[in-house]
Amino acid sequence: MIKLLIGQPGIGKTKQMIAHANEAVSTAKGNIIFIDESNESILEIHHDIRYINVSEYPISSSNQFIAFLSGILGTNHDIESVYLDGILNVFIMTPEETCLWLEKIKPLSDKYDVKFEISISIAGNIPDCFASYL
Numbered sequence: 001m002i003k004l005l006i007g008q009p010g011i012g013k014t015k016q017m018i019a020h021a022n023e024a025v026s027t028a029k030g031n032i033i034f035i036d037e038s039n040e041s042i043l044e045i046h047h048d049i050r051y052i053n054v055s056e057y058p059i060s061s062s063n064q065f066i067a068f069l070s071g072i073l074g075t076n077h078d079i080e081s082v083y084l085d086g087i088l089n090v091f092i093m094t095p096e097e098t099c100l101w102l103e104k105i106k107p108l109s110d111k112y113d114v115k116f117e118i119s120i121s122i123a124g125n126i127p128d129c130f131a132s133y134l
Helices: 013-025 062-075 095-112 128-133
Strands: 002-007 031-036 050-053 079-085 115-121
Touching: 002 013, 002 095, 002 128, 013 031, 013 079, 013 115, 062 079, 062 095, 095 115, 095 128
Parallel strands: 002 115, 031 050, 031 079, 079 115
Antiparallel strands: none
């Protein structure tokens, strides 16, 4: 399952995502991963959540990030949720490119039975292709 948190920059998507991740810890049977573009939120994340700062890895494209996720999921079959915050700020993509990128995440979600929650900053209309992820 993929769920998008979409909104204009600065409306609180990160705080909402942190709250969702921290709430999930209490009922999680597996591991929870929170991937961010910096260490800015690390102190707000429950200590049982694996926090990954993606900027510490040599990832320079959205396709390399898919490979990174595949490696994480392939080596730990106990992951049940992955929260991606601000990642699309690192890999600047058009809405159409983002939709194609989400289609690459979906098989990972299905294969490993992992819930993805992804924040996306958009100022303007939300593309139709995001509708199934809201």
